Every structure is written in structure tokens, then in C-alpha cells.
Amino acid sequence: MxxxxxxxxxxxxxxxxxxxxxxxxxxxxxxxxxxxxxxxxxxxxxxxxxxADPQAGKITFSAFFGEWSARQVWAPGTVLAMSLAARSTPFAGKPISQVRRSDVEAWIKQMNAAGLAPGTIKTRYVNVRSVFRAAVKDRAIGSDPTDGVRLPRRRRADVAMSIPTPEEVGQLMTVADERFQPFVALCAFAGLRLGEAAGVQLGDVDFLRKTLKVSRQVQRLNGGEIDVRAPKYGSERVVYLADNLVNVRAKHVAKYGTTGKSRWLFAGEEEGPPHQNTVGHWWRKALRDAGLSGIKLHDLRHFYASGLIAAGCDVVTVQRSLGHSKATTTLNTYAHLWPTAEDRTRKAAESIMSASLDPPAAMLDKVAMEMRE
Structure with missing residues (x-):
């Protein structure tokens, strides 16, 4: 210079x-x-x-976001989430170089006071932070005002997570509409998300190898239109199905067939797949008929994950089964379900004690024989 x-x-x-x-x-x-x-x-x-270029910093936050976002390659869901976060800021009309950390802190406080969940606040914060970081790289501002801003604390995963019991899942499977039972089964026994289960086509199921290919999801756009897109990043996967789940799929197809040219397993409107509102109606009816409340359809995914962990599956196996892009996501969500060192030590000690103190079968047979004599 x-x-x-x-x-x-x-x-x-x-x-x-x-x-x-x-x-x-x-x-x-x-x-x-x-x-x-x-x-x-x-x-x-x-x-x-x-x-930072003094002139470049005069552009408003909203205008910078508009220009920057137009150049990004985003999925439709990301476009909506980023736009929502940007519009929610009270400093949208302020020159981006004049946005201070105090402005960001006031925005966080405002969302918290409005009752938004800590997870929602963090998502919006992360999205807005990406805008400021882009502005730093573009030399519009010299530093990122979101750095170091404290967010509301989230509840611990073991406290916030709700996992249905096997009895509750069985009850839901029993009372759910016959056409909806296979949908519930896909979520509870294969860990599919709502949109992934709604997007299953007959060709995705390999009845011989007992596998299910997850390669799309169904989302509802504004106005009620259906949008079929690729799953969340890193979520494309092959799920290995239990024999009973394969049978459930086969019986469903044999009795009800498929829908439309794409051969959707579950029917929505106009030969298309169902969207969130439709599935939500089916789910609420199943809960009422089962006499249950407070259980979300997504909780069935937690039920599936907890079952894999209880059966001794490692982190990578659970990660791939759930379609998490990173193992850290799996650990951050379900770490509390894996046995701790104390649990393993206690189990090992129990095994040692049983081997030492429990009478061997041969000894019991000998005692029984002597008693008969």
C-alpha cells in the first residue's frame, strides 16, 4: 500500500x-x-x-446480504433459513460497517425475550454470522461483530431428548391407520426423517437384500406445493432393514400398491407423496387413538438410535444408519446413551463375580445326584 x-x-x-x-x-x-x-x-x-474499504462498508446489512446471497449455491431450504435470519435482524437497514457487537447482543436478547428456543436462536445467529464473515473476506468490514457473542444455554441432550418406550411404539403401531403403520415403522425401526419416509419409492427397497436406499426427501414449500429434493447434506445412505420391517413393506405394497408414475409408497395428493401437514394429521390421530401425548414423530428416530446403541453399535455405525454427515453430530446428540467407563467397569466386575461365586452347572448336577441317592 x-x-x-x-x-x-x-x-x-x-x-x-x-x-x-x-x-x-x-x-x-x-x-x-x-x-x-x-x-x-x-x-x-x-x-x-x-x-476494509471505507466506501464498501457504507452498504446496508440487508443490501450486502441480497448481493452476497444471490451468488451462493444453496438448497431451497437454506435460502429460506438464511432469508428468515437476515430479515429478523433489527440492524438490517444499518450500514454494515456500523453494526456493533452491542447490536448483535441486543438482537440475541430480543429473540430470547420473544420466547424462541435456544436452538432456533443459535441457528439464526450462525446464519447471520456467515454474512458478516463474508463481508470481512470482501473487505467491506474489518472485523466480525458477531465474534464472542454469548448465546442462551441449550438444555443438555439427555434432558431435552424424549425417547418413546417400546410399549408406546408398539401401541402406536397397533392403533395407527393401516396405511400409516408402515410410515411409523420406517421412522421407528429404520430411523428415517419425516421427509425421507415420505419420499420412499418402491424402487428404493431391495426386498432380496433387505435394504432401503435413502436418496430423496419431500418438503412443503410456501403455498402448499410439494418439493422433492436430495436429503440433507451427507444423509444419502443405505439402511439395513430388519426382516419384520421388510415384511411390513411387502404387505403394504401387496395390499395398497403404489402411487403415481414414481411409485411412491405413501400417497399424498394428485398422485404425489405426502408432505408435512398430511403426515402431521396422520400422526396426531394415531397419538389420540393410542391415548398418548407429548411424543413427536421425530422422537421415533431417537428411539431407533437408542436401540442401535443399546445393542452395542459403535459411533460410526449409528452415524451411517442415521445419515449424519459427521460423527461429531452423532456424539453431540446421543453421547449420553452410550455406556460410560463406569458402566463398563460395573458390568465387567459383575461378570467376574458371577464366574467366581455362581455354582458351575456340573457342580449343581453332582449335588442333585447325591441328594437323589
């Missing part, structure tokens, strides 16, 4: 420099020392990588 200071005819001192793009920036000062200090600060910002 080239810069210099010169005294003007009117007695003012002009400090100026050219940025990396060759654009000239200048300011006038009454004293030379003030001009030098300003130029030193700019030079320091360039050296440390925190330099």
Missing part, C-alpha cells in the same frame, strides 16, 4: 493512500500528526488483514 502526507495551500494536511485495487482514499487534517496517525492505522490494518 502506497501512502503519503502533503500540506495543502489552505494549511490542511492531506493523507492519502491507494488500496490493493488501486483506488485512492484520502482525508484532511488540521495537524500533520493526526494525518500520520490515521495513515499508520490504515497501514496497520492492511498488514494485519483487517483492512
Amino acid at each position: 502506497a501512502g503519503n502526507i502533503a500540506k495543502r495551500a489552505n494549511g490542511k494536511w492531506r493523507a492519502r493512500y491507494r488500496d490493493e485495487a488501486g483506488k485512492e482514499h484520502s482525508r484532511h487534517f488540521d495537524r500533520k500528526i493526526d494525518a500520520q496517525q490515521w495513515l499508520d492505522r490504515v497501514t496497520s490494518a492492511v498488514v494485519t488483514g483487517t483492512y
